[in-house]
Amino acid sequence: MYQASVPVIKKMLTNLSAILGKGKAYAQAKGFDGVNLVQSRLIADMFALGVQIQIATDMSKGGLARLAGIEPPKFENDETTIPQLQARIAKTIEFMDSIRAEQIDGCEAREIKFAIRDNQFEFTGQAYLLEWVLPNVFFHITTAYNLLRQNGVDIGKRDFLG
Amino acid sequence: MYQASVPVIKKMLTNLSAILGKGKAYAQAKGFDGVNLVQSRLIADMFALGVQIQIATDMSKGGLARLAGIEPPKFENDETTIPQLQARIAKTIEFMDSIRAEQIDGCEAREIKFAIRDNQFEFTGQAYLLEWVLPNVFFHITTAYNLLRQNGVDIGKRDFLG
Numbered sequence: 314m315y316q317a318s319v320p321v322i323k324k325m326l327t328n329l330s331a332i333l334g335k336g337k338a339y340a341q342a343k344g345f346d347g348v349n350l351v352q353s354r355l356i357a358d359m360f361a362l363g364v365q366i367q368i369a370t371d372m373s374k375g376g377l378a379r380l381a382g383i384e385p386p387k388f389e390n391d392e393t394t395i396p397q398l399q400a401r402i403a404k405t406i407e408f409m410d411s412i413r414a415e416q417i418d419g420c421e422a423r424e425i426k427f428a429i430r431d432n433q434f435e436f437t438g439q440a441y442l443l444e445w446v447l448p449n450v451f452f453h454i455t456t457a458y459n460l461l462r463q464n465g466v467d468i469g470k471r472d473f474l475g
Numbered sequence: 476m477y478q479a480s481v482p483v484i485k486k487m488l489t490n491l492s493a494i495l496g497k498g499k500a501y502a503q504a505k506g507f508d509g510v511n512l513v514q515s516r517l518i519a520d521m522f523a524l525g526v527q528i529q530i531a532t533d534m535s536k537g538g539l540a541r542l543a544g545i546e547p548p549k550f551e552n553d554e555t556t557i558p559q560l561q562a563r564i565a566k567t568i569e570f571m572d573s574i575r576a577e578q579i580d581g582c583e584a585r586e587i588k589f590a591i592r593d594n595q596f597e598f599t600g601q602a603y604l605l606e607w608v609l610p611n612v613f614f615h616i617t618t619a620y621n622l623l624r625q626n627g628v629d630i631g632k633r634d635f636l637g
Contacts, residue, residue: 447609451609
């Protein structure tokens, strides 16, 4: 469970931070404000890049904390720039590094229950990781990648995979 | 290894097929050809929706076949419509259903080697699944979702997660 969670998500978040760095450099080279990238959306009723990264990190720290049976750190969701988003990713990775393998290993069958608005969710630990945490983390990181890619940032799938 | 691969990917591909169905219905309701969705891109130098789905299914059948030590079926990459893409997904799932758990379980340490153009890749079975197959499958399915979402199809993350 640990091998299928912490190192996998840490690698993806590390790649995400590097991709954001390329976005920042692109904005500088083109002479526009990187904040424009943070506020970019694929369509008006989807979350902007900044929120995609807030959710990707929330899913990472919240999901792993729930698997480990501990409390995740709380962040303020006040990031408006690329360096602030990268700092949020770094804080998330710092928290993940504090989780020991034995806190997560063996939680396959643990009952995981939570509610989002009116929806009740019930998972085993394993299903929670494989059908909730990982798909959500990959979803928001890929969407962040797609937003930067669509805006012309010179990144490829190699950057996504690391 | 089986639990972290076949059922996870099967669920995501099943959701993808349903999302494509919503795309087809949307095109019909709006009175345009669904092929326009298949040919849509986030930006001119990215793959179109149809290719995203070809790669998502190739990664699924190829990755799982490599883990199981068997040959995957070959598809012609000649799909041009949404129903043809859904048929490709169905054929991929049919192949996945033919893989027994004992063919994949226990392959954590198996050496996996392959080349893409000039790049040589070497993984253990576990790293291949967690750092290559799953990220690639999620990447292309999320990108397909984003393409349909950006084109106005009424889908949400609930459709992606299933």
